[in-house]
Amino acid sequence: MTVTWEELGWERVAEGVGRCRLPGWDCTAGLVLGAGAALMVDAGSSLAEGARLRTEAQRLAGRRVTHLALTHPHFDHVFGTPAFAGTDLYAAAGAEAVLAHDREALRLDAVRNGLPAPEAEEAADALPLPRRPVSGEWTLGLGDGRRALLADVGPGHTSHDLAVLVPGDPAVVFCGDLVEESGDPQAGPDAVPSRWPAALDRLLSLGGDDALYVPGHGAVVDAAFVRAQRDALAARFGVS
Secondary structure, three states: OOOOOHHHOOEEEEOOEEEEEOOOOOEEEEEEEOOOOEEEEOOOOOHHHHHHHHHHHHHHHOOOOOEEEEOOOOHHHHOOHHHHOOOEEEEEOOHHHHHHHOHHHHHHHHHHOOOOHHHHHHHHHHOOOOOEEEOOEEEEEEEOOEEEEEEEOOOOOOOOOEEEEEOOOOOEEEEEEEEEOOOOOOOOOOOOHHHHHHHHHHHHHHHOOOOEEEEEEOOOEOHHHHHHHHHHHHHHHOOO
């Protein structure tokens, strides 16, 4: 039996599109419902969080999650991925190499940020690799005309940033951490600051002025917010 977004503490963003703001790091996990499929966007920060998201997504969709798109290879967005066994797993091209070879760095980052060490180790050891790398754009058909466009829009926040556009009225763009609302965008050692403003230009060209933009952390924003954050990043990093 399906339930409403609100009954599970999720936010309805548009028809058949919702997101959950997760505790701890205020990360977004998104869900796009189709007639024959369900697409998750990001998987949470631990196996337990991923299992919770999978269960709630299945209740909302009335079916299992069929696709999972990872917006970027940071622990707070990918460590729940092992809970989604059997889904088609997508990420920006190159992210699979990070997840394959940098697991120890991901584990250490998780522990530094407060994830209990046993949970971080468990998730890092079980982390599956994306088998569907996205270079350019990839359109997913979700049934009855519903589709989602996966776009490799980076580099920016990382070298491998994926956005998800859900066309509609309004269109919805899941931005990953290219956009943050609840704090200043975080530029870690894997960021590419010189190209981050251009990545936000690509986000804006995907969604347009009337879209809703779902950041990796924080409240849903509009195009004006994204444009202002783009300009602030350009000034911060000395990029035109």
